[in-house]
Amino acid sequence: MTLASSADDAPIKPPSTGKRRRPRWSRSERRNLLLGLAFISPWLIGFLGFKFYPMLASLYYSLTDFKILDAPRWVGLDNYTQMFRDPLFWKSLTNTLYITLFGVPLSVIVALGIALLLNTKGLRGIGIFRTIFFLPVIFPVVAAAIVWLWLLNPPYGLLNQLLGLVGVRGPGWFYDANWAKNGIILMTIWGAGDVVIIYLGALQGVSRSLYEAAELDGAGRLRQFWHVTVPMISPAILFNLITQGIGAFQSFTQAYVVSAGISNSGSAAAIGGTQNSLLFYGLNLYNNAFRYFHMGYASALAWVLFLITLAATFGLFRLSRGRVYYEGEE
């Protein structure tokens, strides 16, 4: 970029950039441009129709009062200011932050632990173990939510029954506003087999010789872990934190199935679990858009979600600068 602009300012053009000023492309270059555009045209059309236009439209809707049947009515920033006064917005935000701040680090750490065990030298049956930890990933989320609803049923579920056998009175899980989110976190940890696989791939990529060098320098197992393993797999850790974080922030299906599964009212009621303890951001957005048909307000919620994910992702990248090691980097 800088090279090109300095070439523009230079009084004498280097000979190689002679035909660069006006894009006088050769026949084959023009042919390739048309061919290339033709091949990517599905994406171009999809981008314009299914991404770019809807993005602008939702930004516009977010500044309107829009109930889908009537035309949108301009209200300026009302939807955004309304958010600050909406207790359900704050409830959904704190619920979501709870599973993001507690659930994501937990599942990322548990997954790393499992991957470290799987990476043990000379381990047998790694294929079987890997299959077992991965199975929950392909298991339909709805089926998983139904099964966990049953496992964590307060009087009859397996977990509380087992706790009862050792004399512990188990919590009410999804029926208890203070415990409901922990149930979701348990489910998330169980379903994080893809994180295990990504860690395992990263761990297998760490060169043996690094450990040998560390061992020759007298580093114990723990120091090897902190000073060799963690830096070498830090890109995978960052990747998992970001994808799991985005996943937690957009989580919807588990909370929907669980809320509908414990509610006594008909399915027409807005859902959010006991005392809205499972009202996550996505669920609140869904309720506003498709139960109350507050399309304008829901669009504003979507944009705030977008900005939060962008800020969090860039924040994590910022924080990780200098802490994440990319091989091949100077």
Place this chain on the structure above:
Amino acid sequence: MTATSIQSQPAAPGALATVQRARPLALTLSTVGLIVLSVVYLTPFVWMISTSLKTAVQAISAPPTLVPSPWVWANYPDAFVRMNYPRALFNTMMYAVPSVIGTLLSCSLVAYGFAIIKWPGRNIVFVLVLATMMLPDQVTLIPLYVIFAKLGWTNSYLPLILPCFFSSYVGSWSGAFFIFLLRQFYLGIPKDLIDAARMDGSSELRILFQIVMPLSMPALITVCLLTFIDKWNDFSNPLIYIQDQTLFPLARAAQVFQASHKLDWAQSMSAAVLISLPLVILFFFAQRKFIEGITLTGQKG
């Protein structure tokens, strides 16, 4: 930089022997730990199957028993009929199969356009493709719903299938990710092969279908599997677009079944087994491909 210089240094032979010996204690501890964790991770599955074969009364009896008595196999046909399984399976397939075909076709074409054809500006446009991965589906959800509702396309899977044909996947993955994955694979195909075909006068489409795609089977199978499994499991998108019970996909049918049979855990578990069994079987056959795909997702980070 330091890493590579260390790697290239051969270690002293004696040191190598001591370091590379497996540690018996660590190995035993790891194996025991993994077995315990495996039991924990398998418990939900085991308990699901066990409950699905009990009577509704035995399911909630205390203390819990693992082995059903009597074995109530009838739970399966009962749940099968009550959730209208054949119809829901048909609906799921009518959603998943066209989605897979659309994603595969459109993303293959686009990836070819980025990897094989050298046109000015392709790298800048490719960055734009990758940037779309940052856009949450929620942002585009409402305007798309408004358009499709106006077209009268609610209560059909068209609003969810059509975007797949334009590499605009809606769901856990993104069209951009599939384009990225296929492009990486296409870039590894020897240039000589493609140049030779061009010399023979093959059209670019012909090169894509007869040379590039057959050589990229692993990547294409990964895309197929990821798409199919995600669509099979998709709950939220059909929830928004499909109101007619007879059009519900398996995931939604099972959820409605559970919500209307809250006290019959045995049959709810049968429903859970029924909607996941075909996928679990598919997974056992195609496990390696699937795990390779997941490992690839990690590498893009």
